Amino acid sequence: MDFELDGEQQAILDSVDVLLSLRAGPERAIALAAKGELDHDLARALREAGFLSLATEVGPLEAALLVERAARAAAVLDVGARALVAPALLREVPDVPVALVHADGRGPVRHAAFAGVLLVADGAVARLVRVEPGSLAPVRSGYGDPLGFVPEALRRSGEALGAGSGERLLRWWRLALALELSGASTAALATTVAYLKQRRQFGRAIGSFQAVQHRLARCAIRTEASRWLALEAAHHGAPGERVAVAAAHAADTAAQVFRETHQLSGAIGFTREHDLHVFSMRLQSLRLELGGSTAHARAITAERWAEGAP
Template identity: 35%
Template sequence: MYETDSSEQAALRETIRDFCRQHADATAWKRLTGELGLTALAVDERYDGMGATFAEVAIAAEELGRVLLPVPYLSTALAGAVLSDGDRAAAEAFLPGIVSGAMTAAFIFGGIAATDGRLDGTARHVLDGAAAGVFLVRVQDVLYTVRAQDTIVEAVGTLDQTRFQATVTFQGAPTLVVGPDDGRAENLMRVLIAAESAAAAVHCLDSTVAYLKARRQFGRPIGSFQALKHRCADLAVGVASARAAAHAAVSSAVAGTADLAVMAPLAKLYCTDIFWRAAAEMVQLHGGIGFTWEHEAHRYLKRAKTSQLLLGAPSELRRLVADVAGLR
């Protein structure tokens, strides 16, 4: 339980964490959508959703990100929330499949052109795009939906084997309009990436500290060595700050305040940076086993690096934050 969780949110977090301990396998997606209903969290009750808030979606993202569960949750859960607030025709067409888990979704935030309600262009590095049933595509200030069967989808190899990407080509693809979008959907995705990155960084720190307590050298645990204590202490400060940044961004998203345009890229920038540092220290401080393929450290390192580059590399996000905040 986090200090900021309500009693209901703490129960949700513990339920998801228990699930991840037991079902991190090929059946995970079917069970977390069917039994737990996680893709229905932020969907309005009129569409058979749970009517929860973005905060509950972020909790699920944290717990799934903590164990790097290879499921398309971020994109699909966010699609459910966005469609629930959008045009009724698009919502009725796609929300039943999203709520049940039968359909997954992916977002595209640029590089596509719209003419008379049809889309053309090619989008690369589409998160969760390889198996998506529907794409939510922002063109200028409008968000459209396109069925995957009306596109050309090519799965691409990625550094992170727990998260899949695709190249998606549109050739006059027919659409349904979700509604206006001034960048909010992209910022909400940045917030979810920040939340899961902060949670994954916590896992990296906890795993490393546990190893340093158990590994003995010169007759005592290596965690008692002053130099390693300092490294862990510095990392703990960064991880705590990342959690705070992610929570602030989630709160801004839930409240619908204008500062989300700054908070989202800032939280994503900071949390993925701390995640990268935590994963790198996890590799280093586990010593020889940290460099092996069999140990989990390499998976966290790869997720951290790809998360840094999604929806804006660090240099791009710094410029974006400066521009939106009026700092240059």
């Protein structure tokens, strides 16, 4: 067991970080959200650098590291779906945005308005639906990621990807979600700590008060655990129980981080001048995706304690 990155992993991560620091970040996320746009420039840059094909060319753990880092940088892009989920199901990774859809879902779908490929989880199978990018109706969103509407007919159409593909799609989707939640939670917490260190009250930095520190420490423990749980699941190839544990933990952590960071930052956290909302609003939508922590917990029960489970 080794929780340190090796030379190659560190090199990949360093160049991912450099690229993201130049081309993503909260300021850009705010500008894109105002236009309801997807970050096509970032997608091009990531593809040219080879990062979108990490899963097939290096491994799922490296792709997972990318997804977590992109979420920390508030990338407005389908990195999780394209770099981690699609490679687990398709022989060729699509060059167009990918949206993940639940056949029984009714609500708007992340990134669907820009997607060229829909991966639909429909019971036992997953289906691949090709659509003209930009053909699906956009839905206005206050959560940072652009949304789109996927009509019922499309949710039931497309090419089936074979036995077991439905379950495989859900597993990798859960993993991507856990990584995105963990990255956004980490960033929300870091933004808050930085603010509390400079903001003064009673002649001291707010962050120096013990009551504040304890609350931050609890959030820090949870975000740290979320990240390792998700990376561990990626390392093991996204087994059902591990991804459900990672996603449930990350969703519960997100709820706590949302509550605490906004309580501790006060009203400024909600303003557009402060970066916190970029991450916290994302947490609110991501933590409910795929049914939220209740559904993830139910998946754990099924994997762990069902008839015939180990």
